Every structure is written in structure tokens, then in C-alpha cells.
Amino acid sequence: MNFISTRGGECVTGARAIVQGIAADGGLFVPERFPQLTAAELESMLSMSYAERAALVLSKYLDDYDFGGLKAACEQAYAKFEEGDAAPLVKIDSSLYMLELFHGPTCAFKDLALTLLPYLLRTGCDICGIREQVLILVATSGDTGKAALEGFKDAPGVKIMVFYPNDGVSKMQKLQMATQEGGNVNVLAVKGNFDLCQSAVKSIFTDEGCKAELKKRGYVLSSANSINFGRLAPQIAYYVSAYLDLVSSSQIAMGDKVNFAVPTGNFGNILAAYYAKRMGLPVGKLVCASNRNNVLTEFFDTGVYDKRREFYKTTSPSMDILVSSNLERLLFELSGRSPLRVSMRMEKLAKDGVYQLYDDEIEAVQKEFWADCCDEDETVETIYEFFEEYQYPMDTHTACAMFAASNYMNEHKKDGAPMVVVSTASPYKFPQAVMYAITGNDIKDSFKAIKHLNIATAMKVPANLSKLRDKPVRFSAVSDSAGLYPAVLDFVSQK
Numbered sequence: 001m002n003f004i005s006t007r008g009g010e011c012v013t014g015a016r017a018i019v020q021g022i023a024a025d026g027g028l029f030v031p032e033r034f035p036q037l038t039a040a041e042l043e044s045m046l047s048m049s050y051a052e053r054a055a056l057v058l059s060k061y062l063d064d065y066d067f068g069g070l071k072a073a074c075e076q077a078y079a080k081f082e083e084g085d086a087a088p089l090v091k092i093d094s095s096l097y098m099l100e101l102f103h104g105p106t107c108a109f110k111d112l113a114l115t116l117l118p119y120l121l122r123t124g125c126d127i128c129g130i131r132e133q134v135l136i137l138v139a140t141s142g143d144t145g146k147a148a149l150e151g152f153k154d155a156p157g158v159k160i161m162v163f164y165p166n167d168g169v170s171k172m173q174k175l176q177m178a179t180q181e182g183g184n185v186n187v188l189a190v191k192g193n194f195d196l197c198q199s200a201v202k203s204i205f206t207d208e209g210c211k212a213e214l215k216k217r218g219y220v221l222s223s224a225n226s227i228n229f230g231r232l233a234p235q236i237a238y239y240v241s242a243y244l245d246l247v248s249s250s251q252i253a254m255g256d257k258v259n260f261a262v263p264t265g266n267f268g269n270i271l272a273a274y275y276a277k278r279m280g281l282p283v284g285k286l287v288c289a290s291n292r293n294n295v296l297t298e299f300f301d302t303g304v305y306d307k308r309r310e311f312y313k314t315t316s317p318s319m320d321i322l323v324s325s326n327l328e329r330l331l332f333e334l335s336g337r338s339p340l341r342v343s344m345r346m347e348k349l350a351k352d353g354v355y356q357l358y359d360d361e362i363e364a365v366q367k368e369f370w371a372d373c374c375d376e377d378e379t380v381e382t383i384y385e386f387f388e389e390y391q392y393p394m395d396t397h398t399a400c401a402m403f404a405a406s407n408y409m410n411e412h413k414k415d416g417a418p419m420v421v422v423s424t425a426s427p428y429k430f431p432q433a434v435m436y437a438i439t440g441n442d443i444k445d446s447f448k449a450i451k452h453l454n455i456a457t458a459m460k461v462p463a464n465l466s467k468l469r470d471k472p473v474r475f476s477a478v479s480d481s482a483g484l485y486p487a488v489l490d491f492v493s494q495k
């Protein structure tokens with residue numbers, strides 16, 4: 001299967017798309033068509049383990065990778081998850097389920113893709129005959145950075161550098177990154193918000209001068225950001241797997257529709273659900289949940305994407321985003337796969353800060369998606385009420401999705417499809433905010449908050465988070481965005 005750029009001519013293999021991360025014209029790589037999962041194949045997947053299901057989904061896109069290798073890599077990656085299940089589905093009531101994606105090494109859903117990406121990248125380099133070292137640059141709104149560092153630490157032939165907005169991540173997220181182990185890692189805090197971080201990193205990727213200089217020093221660039229198809233592909237698998245779990249536990253019959261509600265930032269997670277649907281998975285509505293930064297809610301309601309608005313820092317920082325990069329892949333599909341239309345809109349977004357869909361596109365997109373946003377008070381209320389009713393603690397991001405899912409179900413009583421709310425982080429990753437929501441206690445210290453949250457909820461504390469307290473801080477540098485590239489050059493010169 002080949003991959004094409006959303007903005008024009010480029011056409012490459014899966015391995016090349018993953019190694020390169022982004023197309024030379026600044027577009028994103030998308031599969032030339034959607035491979036299909038037939039009903040018979042879905043039936044045959046019922047008895048498979050999560051790793052086997054994931055390998056099968058991946059192999060549909062990455063047919064240039066050896067299937068046995070993919071399967072072994074999935075087994076190895078998903079063995080790192082607690083309780084031996086990478087994506088357990090928890091039943092809340094007869095029509096509501098939580099898909100818990102936070103049982104991996106860094107307690108957020110990014111682990112599902114980033115435990116596997118090192119394999120996809122290293123093997124991709126082999127397939128493409130690349131001999132240079134790989135330099136991975138990551139802009140993160142919090143959770144990607146840690147998951148990427150953890151996935152790539154001490155990987156042979158790879159160096160990884162992560163940039164995060166200095167005032168835009170939670171204390172726990174910052175500590176997770178600042179204490180990162182590994183001889184091939186570097187972390188830099190950047191003055192500014194995530195969008196600035198992301199565009200500064202993107203400009204290194206698209207600058208031929210930077211690339212030539214790095215090549216001279218023996219490095220090729222790659223990205224672990226959610227625009228990399230190697231991030232997207234493993235995410236498709238958990239939607240398929242959640243569906244199969246509903247069938248195999250007789251909650252639904254094969255072919256019944258299921259809705260998913262997804263807390264959304266860069267539009268990677270929910271896009272994977274859309275891809276699963278395009279592959280033939282019986283999915284009904286996709287509920288796109290935002291926090292107070294509600295640019296996507298407006299987009300799905302009106303067809304206007306307008307980033308000219310105030311940026312809010314919230315208690316769900318991984319969703320504090322004004323430019324959702326992966327939306328470009330949806331635009332590509334909505335436009336009838338027109339690179340010209342995508343390029344025009346992306347140019348308009350860069351120049352004017354706004355673009356608009358045509359009426360037929362709005363109609364088409366509203367068939368698939370329903371959107372809602374959740375402000376800070378509503379986040380607190382949702383966590384509190386849900387804990388009161390079900391004794392189920394959820395994190396601030398997941399709460400946004402639950403809020404949107406409840407509103408969808410209230411407004412669409414005739415839609416009898418079960419709702420699966422995608423739970424993207426452990427409540428212990430945002431312990432102060434969750435503790436405050438559940439008990440009203442405002443605890444400043446993260447580890448104290450973890451302890452009290454454990455007492456209040458009786459939910460097990462992930463070992464990877466409690467261990468952080470005793471780890472030394474290795475990275476404390478802060479830079480403005482102009483300092484990014486010099487810091488990168490400095491990093492690759494270090495032995």
C-alpha cells in the first residue's frame with residue numbers, strides 16, 4: 001500500500017511515510033485507499049489477543065513490513081501494559097462503556113502508539129536502506145513527550161529531543177519529562193504555548209538548510225508526533241478491539257453500531273476512530289470533545305475553522321490546542337481527496353487564521369461527527385458527579401469526553417447505540433485537579449495529592465508515577481523558540 005500527501009504529488013511506501021514523518025510539501029501522509037476489514041475477518045479476530053488484533057490492523061496498511069515481525073513487535077510492546085491488557089473495556093451501565101487506554105508505561109493513551117513506534121521506525125529505516133542515525137524531534141502538549149522519551153530511550157541508532165511549553169503542562173507531566181532516563185534523550189522547555197512549540201519544530205522539518213546540516217552530521221530527521229502515520233495506525237487497532245470486545249461479551253451483535261466519544265486535541269485519536277469506520281468497522285457517531293479551547297466544536301457546528309481566538313490554559317492541558325494538525329487528514333477526505341483544496345485551506349489558515357467548508361462538506365461531516373465542549377467548572381462537576389454515581393474516578397481529559405457523551409445521549413435519545421467513552425489518561429496523572437473535583441481539597445503537592453486520591457478512591461496508584469518522587473531532575477533548561485534549532489545542533493554534536 002502506498003501513501004500520498006494531503007497537499008500534492010508525493011507518493012511513498014509505508015516505511016518511507018513513517019521514517020519521513022511529514023511529506024516534503026508540508027502535507028500529511030494518508031493511505032492511497034482505505035483497506036477493508038470484512039465481516040469474516042472481524043469474526044476471525046474475536047478470539048485473538050490485543051497484540052494479534054493490532055498486528056492484523058497494522059498489516060493492512062504496512063504491507064511492506066514482515067507480518068511476523070509486526071506481530072512480535074506488538075506482543076513485546078503491549079506486554080509493557082499493566083494487567084496484560086493494553087485497552088480494557090469497562091462496563092459502566094447497559095449503554096455506557098469506558099475504553100481505558102492509560103495502563104501503559106506513562107499512563108496516557110499515547111503509549112499505545114509510542115511503545116510500538118520505535119519498531120516501526122527502525123524497521124522502516126532498514127526497509128528504506130537508511131544508514132544515518134535518526135533524530136526524532138517532538139513538540140508535546142504534555143503526554144506525547146514522555147511517552148516518546150520512554151519508547152525511544154536507549155534505542156540504538158536513535159536520538160530523541162522533546163520540546164514542551166514551559167507553562168503549558170501539568171507538574172506531573174513536567175516531572176515525568178525532566179527526570180527521563182536514557183543516554184540518547186534531551187528535553188527543552190520552550191517559552192510560549194504548544195502551537196508555538198509545534199510550529200517551531202515543524203519549521204525545522206520543512207527547512208532544507210536544517211536538514212542538509214543535520215545530514216552532514218550523520219542524522220536524518222523523523223517525528224514521533226501524531227502527524228506521523230506510525231502514530232495513527234496503532235490507534236486504529238483499539239477501536240477495532242473495543243468493538244470486538246463488545247461482541248465477544250455479547251453486549252452487541254456483530255454489525256450493530258457503536259458510538260465513540262473522544263477527548264480531542266491534535267485530532268489524532270478521533271481520526272483513528274474515523275479510519276476504523278472507513279475500514280468497515282460498524283461505527284455510528286464520533287463525538288468530538290473539546291475543553292474551553294473549543295475551535296473544533298465550532299468547526300463541526302458551523303464549518304468554520306477559526307484559530308483567531310484567545311488561548312486558554314486548562315486543567316486538561318493535552319487538549320489546549322488551537323491548530324489541530326491531524327484535521328488536515330479529515331479535510332482531505334471531506335474535499336473528495338483534493339490536494340488543491342487542502343493546500344488552499346492550509347495556506348488560508350496560515351495567512352488569515354481561518355478557513356471554511358463548503359455546504360456539502362458540512363453536511364457530510366455532520367453525518368459522522370458531533371461535537372461539544374466542556375469548560376473548567378463542567379470538568380470538575382463531571383468528575384464529581386460520575387464518581388458519586390459510579391465510584392469511578394476519571395481524569396480531566398476523559399471528563400470532557402464524558403460530558404460531551406452525556407449531552408449527545410440526552411439530545412439523541414433515539415440513537416440506541418452504546419457509547420464508548422475513550423479514557424485517555426490515568427486520574428493519577430492529574431492528581432490535584434481530580435482530587436479537587438472529588439473532594440474539594442486543593443492540594444499543592446502532586447505526591448500528596450496522589451496519596452489522598454488513593455485514599456478517597458481506592459484506585460491503585462500506577463508504580464511509574466509514584467516512583468518519580470525519588471528520581472533526580474536531569475533536564476531543566478528553558479529557551480525561547482529561536483533557541484530551538486541551536487539546541488538541536490548542540491545535542492547532535494554531543495557524544
Ligand SMILES: *Cc1c(COP(=O)(O)O)cnc(C)c1O
Nearest residue numbers: 143265266267268269318424425
Ligand atoms: C494527547 C491527549 C489527548 C488528545 O489527543 P489527540 O490525539 O491530540 O486529539 C487527550 N487526552 C490526553 C490525556 C492526551 O494525552
